[in-house]
Amino acid sequence: MSILICGGAGYIGSHVVLELIKKNYDIVVIDNLSNGHKEFLQKDARFYEGDIRDEKLVEKIIHDEKIDSVVHFAAFSLVGESMINPAKYYDNNVLATFSLLNSLRKNNVKKIIFSSTAAVYGEPQSIPITEDNPVNPINPYGETKITIEKMLHWFDKAYGIKYVALRYFNVAGADESGQIGEAHNPETHLIPIILKAVRDNKTIKIFGNDYPTPDGTCIRDYIHVTDLAAAHILALEKLSDQSKIYNLGNNKGLSVMEIVKAAEIVTGKKINYEIAPRRVGDPAILIASSEKIKNELGWQPKFCTPEKIISSAWNWHKNH
Ligand code: UFG
Numbered sequence: 551m552s553i554l555i556c557g558g559a560g561y562i563g564s565h566v567v568l569e570l571i572k573k574n575y576d577i578v579v580i581d582n583l584s585n586g587h588k589e590f591l592q593k594d595a596r597f598y599e600g601d602i603r604d605e606k607l608v609e610k611i612i613h614d615e616k617i618d619s620v621v622h623f624a625a626f627s628l629v630g631e632s633m634i635n636p637a638k639y640y641d642n643n644v645l646a647t648f649s650l651l652n653s654l655r656k657n658n659v660k661k662i663i664f665s666s667t668a669a670v671y672g673e674p675q676s677i678p679i680t681e682d683n684p685v686n687p688i689n690p691y692g693e694t695k696i697t698i699e700k701m702l703h704w705f706d707k708a709y710g711i712k713y714v715a716l717r718y719f720n721v722a723g724a725d726e727s728g729q730i731g732e733a734h735n736p737e738t739h740l741i742p743i744i745l746k747a748v749r750d751n752k753t754i755k756i757f758g759n760d761y762p763t764p765d766g767t768c769i770r771d772y773i774h775v776t777d778l779a780a781a782h783i784l785a786l787e788k789l790s791d792q793s794k795i796y797n798l799g800n801n802k803g804l805s806v807m808e809i810v811k812a813a814e815i816v817t818g819k820k821i822n823y824e825i826a827p828r829r830v831g832d833p834a835i836l837i838a839s840s841e842k843i844k845n846e847l848g849w850q851p852k853f854c855t856p857e858k859i860i861s862s863a864w865n866w867h868k869n870h
Contacts, residue, residue: 551618553621554611555578555595555623556602557586557622558577558591559597560581562778563624566783582599582601596615618660619660620659620662622650622662625643625665632691639693640690643698647698648701654711664699669691680842713794718799719770719800721778722772722859724866732775732866745867748864753824756826763834765807767807768832769837774859778798781849788846798849801841802837817864
């Protein structure tokens with residue numbers, strides 16, 4: 551039996567594919583390459599270029615490749631863009647996932663691991679954020695992800711499709727081999743923006759230094775993409791008759807300024823920055839509690855320090 555990875559040519563998807571292949575799983579990737587990179591595909595994974603909305607194609611893959619489980623990354627994920635163009639997000643995230651789930655339902659595929667996000671919480675009620683914090687997204691991106699989580703809930707109840715929804719906090723870093731890394735177009739994420747600025751001798755903008763935090767800049771919880779990939783494999787291996795939702799972060803908050811300082815240590819270069827106005831939709835502090843996945847699945851992150859996360863990203867960025 552094989553695992554279908556939807557969006558397996560993207561940043562996180564390609565890291566999960568790599569880890570699954572290391573563990574000798576039989577992997578099939580579908581990606582429409584709207585954000586994915588052909589060069590991130592592994593030769594041991596069979597690749598279909600196409601859209602998960604193409605039910606004929608997805609059903610053919612399920613049959614031909616004997617798919618029994620799915621890991622679903624295919625989505626748009628830019629918070630700012632989702633505020634300006636929510637229709638694009640409902641279409642690509644909610645409607646496309648609806649098609650995918652229909653294909654699974656009709657073809658008796660009963661297991662899915664879904665990429666969700668900390669953006670479902672909006673402004674959290676308490677820190678660190680546990681999974682029972684109320685969900686209250688403050689942008690359409692987070693709204694599409696919670697809509698899909700709810701769809702999964704009802705597809706489980708009615709059709710027995712079991713799922714694990716993984717709510718990622720700030721994913722960063724790259725595989726230690728240096729063959730794949732984080733490359734979005736446009737790039738909006740802090741760590742790759744800093745590293746590109748170092749490489750190209752540019753100045754970064756820090757969005758706001760008047761937040762209620764010790765140094766005034768936003769605090770986030772950064773998690774290494776390889777640790778995140780390991781969580782997906784555990785979720786796949788341990789998913790049984792009960793669907794689950796887990797946060798994924800490091801239980802550790804770092805301010806934008808602290809990330810800048812850590813990047814200076816890693817790269818040995820001074821980082822030029824200017825203070826810019828706050829970015830719309832940015833909560834001041836997001837820190838995960840990941841105790842649930844540690845306790846229930848035995849997840850143990852290995853690359854927890856900002857230096858480890860940033861140096862792995864730098865290893866990729868300096869050559870790309
Ligand atoms: N930041 C800057 N300058 C930049 C880019 C980012 O100061 O050029 C700041 C942001 O304002 C924020 C922090 O760096 O305070 C981290 O920003 P990112 O864009 O790297 O990440 P986000 O926290 O905005 O986004 C992440 C995920 C989203 C998810 C969101 C939940 O990437 O998918 O967390 O809030 F929706």
